[in-house]
Amino acid sequence: MAESWVNHAERIGSDLHLELSGPGGRRAALIAALRDAVRSGRLAPGTRLPPYRSLAADLGVARNTVADAYAELVAEGWLTARQGSGTRVAERTLPLRPAAGRTPAPPAAVAPQAPGACPRARGPREAGLRPTRHDLRQGTPDVSAFPRSAWLASYRRALHQAPNDVFGPGDPAGRPELRAALAAYLARVRGVRTEPNRIVVCSGFAHALRLLFRGGGVLRGPLAVEAYGLPFHRELLAAEGVRTVPLALDEHGAHVERLARERAVLLTPAHQFPTGGPLHAERRAAVVDWARARGTVVLEDDYDGEFRYDRKPVGALQSLDPERVILIGSVSKSLSPAVRLGWMVLPERYVGDVLAAKGEREAWASVLDQLALADLISSGAYDRHVRRMRQRYRGRRDRLVAALAERAPHIEVSGIAAGLHAVLRLPPGTEGSAVEAALGRGVALDGLAEYRHPDTDMPAHDGLVVGYATPSEHAYGAALEALCGALEALCGALPSGGTRVS
Known part of the structure; x- marks a missing residue:
């Protein structure tokens, strides 16, 4: 059996999402992709790039192709290479492009609300289940593998370095340290195009849905959904008065060509839950075109998007149009559902409304956990x-x-x-x-x-x-x-x- 991308990714270095396309061969495509990643801010100054052999294996190109591309970009000043330090993005000023020149509106005072922590995602057989010895129900990672030592080290560092304002009233959008770490990580690994001020931290996917649909404050139904999905999410939406319209599925994902007058669509494009197929490239483009034409929005549930074993994961749908796609993610599958942290990557026009919906501080995720996760990501331990x-x-x-x-x-x-x-x-x-x-x-x-x-x-x-x-x-x-x-x-x-x- 051919060695898969996951085996290569195990080696030293971080995951890096690059799309190689265009004329001029693989070397030219790689140089263009790396330049674009640096220019757009997806690769921040000082970021260490994967070794030649690792990146070559990830991308399916020759090692010399990567070496030549790195050398070219070092010569141009995009990268630096020093003995013992590896190849890194050059330290230069690369300001992120402002979204639309306006600051998100402050949150309005609303009634307190529960953070909406999602219970362990189980089917209806949960109630009255006969005693069992083997749990093969979906919904959680191997919780025994939680990185306790790394989490403890990050927590200690975060607590030791935390400024005094951490212990006072905070930002409803989430700690800036975590939003900055997430923006860099999602850009590097999932190809996401965003800035920290477009990210709102929440306590998980269910909390994000409640914030988006509660009382019709941000989004309203009808909402198109995939014909197979978690009943808990449909029940949550129904409780908010949102009608869901099912889209049939096949081996290429949801039939997005059947979208009509729905105000939004919720998809799992990286890995459809639960049937397991990705959304085909033509349908990815088609659903974004639909959202543009009708002035609607796509909700992208980035369900276990980091866990692909036969090849490098496909980039997030959000990268096709950051103004028409809301990407929602969490650490419930990658770390543990006990770490109640998730995020929404939002189009600029929704940020103020989401913060207003978030409201009182009781609905915010733990600030100290946010700082610990930011350190875990920034240190490379994540x-x-x-x-x-x-x-x-x-x-x-x-x-x-x-x-x-x-x-x-x-x-x-x-x-x-x-x-x-x-x-x-x-x-x-x-x-x-x-x-x-x-x-x-x-x-x-x-x-x-x-x-x-x-x-x-x-x-x-x-x-x-x-x-x-x-x-x-x-x-x-x-x-x-x-x-x-x-x-x-x-x-x-x-x-x-x-x-x-x-």
Whole structure:
């Protein structure tokens, strides 16, 4: 099997999102992409670039191509290269371009509101679930892998260096240290185009949805959503009086060409949840064109966008038009859902309204946690943790695929190699039996039907949603054994061994 991008990313250096396109060959394209990243501020002065070999492996180009590109940009003054210090972005003044020349309006006084912390994202089987020994439900990373030492070190540094104003009334947009760190990180890793003053810190994705749709203060429905998604989010939106309109899905993602008079659309373009496919390039462009033509907005749920295993992750949809896309992210999958920190990358026109919706300080995320996360990102510890977990989850997914091929060959994993969960496609009419068979062997998981929008008319598919990231490392083998035992028995009970699902 060819070595994948995730293996190369494990080496020394940070993740770096670059798009190589245009005339003139790979060397010219790489030089142009690096110049653009520096010129736009995505690569800040002093940022250390990956070694030649690492970047060459990431991009699928020759090592000499990267070396020549670095040398050219050093000669031009964009980069510097010193023995023992590596290649870095030159220290020069690169002011960020102002958004539109106006300062976000201060938040208006509104009634206090809960921060909207999202409970562990589970399906309806959560209530009354029989006792289980193996948890393969989606929704959390391997919490035993939380980087305790790195987090503690960042927390101590942040607390020691914190100015006095940290302990007084703060900025409802979030600490400037975290917003600056996020702007640089998202630009470098996800290709996001933004400035710190367009980022608003929140406590997670659910909190972001509440801020955007509460009382129609920022956005209003109807909201187009993907035909499969978290029922919790649909329930949250319904509680705010927002009608959701399902968009059918196929292997290329949501059918965005069916968008009509909706005021916004919510998508998971990097890795559709839960079915697992990315949004095709033509549909990415089409949904942005729709938003421009109708004066609407796209909500981009950057669901586990950093966890792709077969290739380098596709850049964020937001980069196509920062004025028509709101990117929402959090650390619930990369670190832990216990760290209640998320962010919205907003078009300039929405910043003031979101801050007004945020309101009282009780709805703000912990300032000290914000400072700790800012330090974790700036120190490179966050990059190292994500790469380490990317390697671990890739290994677990590979083990799942191999075990199914051996013991239940008529069941396949659908979607791209990415994320913290997999969907196992089942023969028609077998989903309920498969869930019960798994429960009988002490395995907790969800059926795909639990994520289906009740109003969609797309054909239903039987499947299991398996959270392979959830168990601790030492518990995963037993959980996989129990799951395969249940599916092996299920396949044996099907006429002629069942039908292969692709």
